[in-house]
Amino acid sequence: MRQRDEFVEEMKARLDEWNADIDKLTAKARQASDEARVKYQEDIERLKKRQAETQQRLDELQHASEAAWETVRQGMEDSWELMRKAFRDASSRFK
Structure with missing residues (x-):
């Protein structure tokens, strides 16, 4: 359970950073x-759309059962990667 809580907290912190960015x-x-x-x-x-999708995944992750944890975690990581790519692409156009 500790690993799960740490993962959720890390994702929350990352989302806060993305929101600031x-x-x-x-x-x-x-x-x-x-x-x-x-x-x-x-x-x-x-x-913002990607951020909302990632936030939704995080909410699902927080409420997932132990049995569904790994599946939901993978979905969160996939969503995170899409968010990271979208941000990188947008940032390169802002230069």
Whole structure:
């Protein structure tokens, strides 16, 4: 059970970091030209969608039975990888 609790806490911390990073990108987008702002906003919306999906997976993980733990954990890790990739892609366009 300790491993599960540690994993959940690590994922919560990562989501908090992503939320802060999304906020930074949002601030950057506000300072961009109108044309660039539209593109940045599309990226930010995709990131927020991925973040919401990842948060949902985390909620499922927290409430999963011991029998379902590994399956739900794998889903969380997959969701996390998609979030990481989306953020990396969006961040590269913000430079």
